[in-house]
Amino acid sequence: MKIKQYYSWVVAAVMAVATPFLAACSSEENIASSRGVAITDAHIVINVEPYGATPSAARSRAAEAPAVTKPDTVLLANGMRAVVSMEEDAPETQAATRATMDDGHYTIFALDPTTGNRITGTKKQLTGTVTGGVFHSDAGSEMILDPGTYKFVCINDAVTDHGTWLEVSTGVSVNSYGPTSGTTPTASDAQIGTSTETINDDDWQVTFLMKHQNARIRLRLVAYTNQLENVVGALTGSLTEYPVTLKYALDGSTPVVTEKTYPYNYAIAKLTLPNAPTESNATYVRANNFYSNYMYVMPEGDQIALWLGEGKAYGKSFNLASPTKLMDKSLPSKFQRNHSYTITYRLLPEFLYLFNDGSCGALAEKGSRTAIAAVVKEKTNTEEGTAIALHRAFDFAMTPEVNFNKQSLSIADAMNDMNGYNYTWDAATTVDNEVKATAPALAHQLPFNPSGHRYEPFYYAGHYNPGVATSNIGKWYLPALGEWRMAIKEFAGVDIAVQTSLSGTYANWDRQKMKKVFALAGGEIDDNVGSVKWESSTQYNDYQLSLYVLVNDGFLSISSESFNTHGVVPFVHF
Numbered sequence: 336m337k338i339k340q341y342y343s344w345v346v347a348a349v350m351a352v353a354t355p356f357l358a359a360c361s362s363e364e365n366i367a368s369s370r371g372v373a374i375t376d377a378h379i380v381i382n383v384e385p386y387g388a389t390p391s392a393a394r395s396r397a398a399e400a401p402a403v404t405k406p407d408t409v410l411l412a413n414g415m416r417a418v419v420s421m422e423e424d425a426p427e428t429q430a431a432t433r434a435t436m437d438d439g440h441y442t443i444f445a446l447d448p449t450t451g452n453r454i455t456g457t458k459k460q461l462t463g464t465v466t467g468g469v470f471h472s473d474a475g476s477e478m479i480l481d482p483g484t485y486k487f488v489c490i491n492d493a494v495t496d497h498g499t500w501l502e503v504s505t506g507v508s509v510n511s512y513g514p515t516s517g518t519t520p521t522a523s524d525a526q527i528g529t530s531t532e533t534i535n536d537d538d539w540q541v542t543f544l545m546k547h548q549n550a551r552i553r554l555r556l557v558a559y560t561n562q563l564e565n566v567v568g569a570l571t572g573s574l575t576e577y578p579v580t581l582k583y584a585l586d587g588s589t590p591v592v593t594e595k596t597y598p599y600n601y602a603i604a605k606l607t608l609p610n611a612p613t614e615s616n617a618t619y620v621r622a623n624n625f626y627s628n629y630m631y632v633m634p635e636g637d638q639i640a641l642w643l644g645e646g647k648a649y650g651k652s653f654n655l656a657s658p659t660k661l662m663d664k665s666l667p668s669k670f671q672r673n674h675s676y677t678i679t680y681r682l683l684p685e686f687l688y689l690f691n692d693g694s695c696g697a698l699a700e701k702g703s704r705t706a707i708a709a710v711v712k713e714k715t716n717t718e719e720g721t722a723i724a725l726h727r728a729f730d731f732a733m734t735p736e737v738n739f740n741k742q743s744l745s746i747a748d749a750m751n752d753m754n755g756y757n758y759t760w761d762a763a764t765t766v767d768n769e770v771k772a773t774a775p776a777l778a779h780q781l782p783f784n785p786s787g788h789r790y791e792p793f794y795y796a797g798h799y800n801p802g803v804a805t806s807n808i809g810k811w812y813l814p815a816l817g818e819w820r821m822a823i824k825e826f827a828g829v830d831i832a833v834q835t836s837l838s839g840t841y842a843n844w845d846r847q848k849m850k851k852v853f854a855l856a857g858g859e860i861d862d863n864v865g866s867v868k869w870e871s872s873t874q875y876n877d878y879q880l881s882l883y884v885l886v887n888d889g890f891l892s893i894s895s896e897s898f899n900t901h902g903v904v905p906f907v908h909f
Contacts, residue, residue, distance in 0.1 A: 372482055380470075387426030415651060442462050488528075494526070502581070505580070527548055552606075553626060554608065557623070557624055561623060569602060572603055573600065649684045708724050725801070726858050739879075753818055759771055773794070791903075811907050831891075880895040
């Protein structure tokens with residue numbers, strides 16, 4: 336009996352102690368449910384919409400990312416040139432998954448979906464960091480809401496929360512004139528996302544699709560060098576004011592421009608290029624790509640200027656006092672938010688040279704290489720490059736007799752003839768089915784052909800010796816008339832217009848301008864003594880004579896003759 340009473344007393348004691356704890360637990364559960372629904376890390380998913388996910392007006396007209404501007408050639412400081420263009424980047428292909436979440440800091444708040452009013456008070460805002468694709472709320476940050484339906488808003492730190500409205504700014508001073516003003520814009524990747532969700536138990540999730548509020552722009556320099564020296568480009572507004580601040584409603588809608596730069600070249604972004612190449616260029620196989628980081632600019636701006644005024648390329652400095660405007664374009668459509676653009680300029684030295692190892696570049700960076708030719712046409716991933724020797728192969732080669740090619744051309748076709756290599760090295764192009772670069776002279780030609788070869792200009796061109804061992808280049812050859820025309824246009828800036836009659840094939844020119852490209856590298860193809868004749872491999876259909884370029888002071892022309900001596904200037908493919 337005593338034992339029974341003892342156990343009853345123990346049970347009663349235990350129950351007396353346990354009851355307050357059980358009551359406390361029950362009370363806490365009631366308090367938690369009564370105070371609302373907690374928005375925890377597990378309820379938050381933040382995705383980022385890929386750039387270009389929404390087709391632009393430009394891309395709706397084309398399957399691929401189109402050129403926004405057509406390439407233009409502009410002159411830079413110290414004799415350099417640039418071919419400048421801008422295009423919209425192809426859309427990113429990332430799927431909108433948790434893996435696309437950008438690392439960064441985010442703020443989340445809620446709106447009444449009917450009135451649009453912000454839910455305010457204690458524990459009504461959540462802040463946190465995304466790391467490795469997962470949202471982690473900040474210590475002490477908590478969001479608790481009554482059960483119901485809300486419009487949730489998520490912003491990153493590039494968006495300023497003013498309580499009743501949002502702001503995105505580039506950080507540019509509106510009165511910061513020009514690319515050398517020293518202004519460093521602070522615009523970043525501003526993102527806003529919304530999600531409407533009903534919360535009442537634990538089976539729900541708030542999923543944000545963050546949208547980039549700015550357009551992003553980067554600079555790509557394509558250059559025949561493996562080194563730049565602190566090159567900086569600058570984007571400015573052009574002739575119009577450029578937006579630098581946008582005001583949004585709390586849900587990220589109805590952006591309104593509230594601040595603009597002054598017109599005429601006020602700074603909006605600086606683009607700093609790396610000193611080392613980012614990658615090899617895929618089109619111009621001897622060139623490298625240098626990419627700046629992306630900078631962010633306001634949408635709605637439709638006129639920009641690109642300037643280059645700092646650093647060195649090809650061993651030459653850009654003029655800081657008077658930076659060169661590379662682009663001044665009125666775009667066919669305004670920059671669009673959440674779209675990405677690349678400004679490309681192919682930076683060329685005053686002249687591009689082919690070196691003995693088959694590479695090309697500026698003389699200032701030749702190093703141990705030896706220049707053997709001036710580049711007429713750059714090599715691409717689909718086409719060979721073409722270069723012209725720095726010296727004549729022979730001064731007075733006897734022109735071929737009539738009918739040396741199987742093909743005879745009208746003057747109009749001859750001026751576009753680019754077949755010099757085949758004429759020189761393919762026996763099938765020759766009337767007697769012999770390779771003109773090696774065919775021996777006939778008996779009656781020997782007194783007049785000291786080389787002992789039937790087609791002297793072809794022989795001397797094909798056996799040209801640049802004076803140094805070479806690699807990675809083709810055979811030297813006698814250029815066709817169209818190739819001569821291409822070289823004159825490249826180096827002298829003169830295009831001999833296509834004519835239907837030989838008598839009209841002349842043009843005014845600056846003789847010294849073309850001489851300069853050879854003189855800088857220690858070469859000479861024009862001794863500037865009276866008239867000079869440059870032989871071509873093209874056969875004119877009028878009497879089947881060879882065509883040549885006649886060089887004089889102030890003008891040049893195209894003519895034809897046979898059995899006379901002409902200068903031989905070889906070309907080469909690489």
